[in-house]
Amino acid sequence: MKVPRARSGNAIVLKPSVETPLSTIAFARLCLEAGIPPESSTWQPAGSRAGKALVSHPIVKKVSFTGSTSVGQGIQKLASDRMKMVNLECGGKNAIIVFADADIERAAQAALSARL
Numbered sequence: 001m002k003v004p005r006a007r008s009g010n011a012i013v014l015k016p017s018v019e020t021p022l023s024t025i026a027f028a029r030l031c032l033e034a035g036i037p038p039e040s041s042t043w044q045p046a047g048s049r050a051g052k053a054l055v056s057h058p059i060v061k062k063v064s065f066t067g068s069t070s071v072g073q074g075i076q077k078l079a080s081d082r083m084k085m086v087n088l089e090c091g092g093k094n095a096i097i098v099f100a101d102a103d104i105e106r107a108a109q110a111a112l113s114a115r116l
Contacts, residue, residue, distance in 0.1 A: 012041035
C-alpha cells in the first residue's frame with residue numbers, strides 16, 4: 001500500500017467500512033472541492049486486513065476511527081504497541097448536527113425517530 005506524502009502538513013488515508021464505501025467517496029470529493037491537494041490524501045476501499053496494516057504501519061503517526069466498540073478496542077491495542085495517538089468514536093449511532101437556526105422540535109423528533 002502506498003502512503004501519500006503531503007507537501008506540507010499531514011497526509012490522510014481514508015479506509016471506509018466495507019458496508020459504507022460510498023460515504024467515503026463523497027467525503028473525498030468534498031475534500032477536493034474544499035481545496036485539499038489530491039496528492040495529500042487517498043482512500044483505500046478494503047477490509048479489516050488493510051485496516052490492521054494501516055494501524056500497524058510505522059509511518060502512520062495517528063489513527064482516528066469511528067465505528068464499533070469491538071473494532072475500536074482492537075485498534076487501541078494495535079496502536080498502543082507503537083505508542084500512537086488514537087481518537088476513537090465507538091458505539092454511537094445516528095449522530096445529528098443541529099444548527100442554531102434549526103427548528104429544535106423537528107430536530108428532536110428526527111433524532112428520536114432515527115435511533116429506532
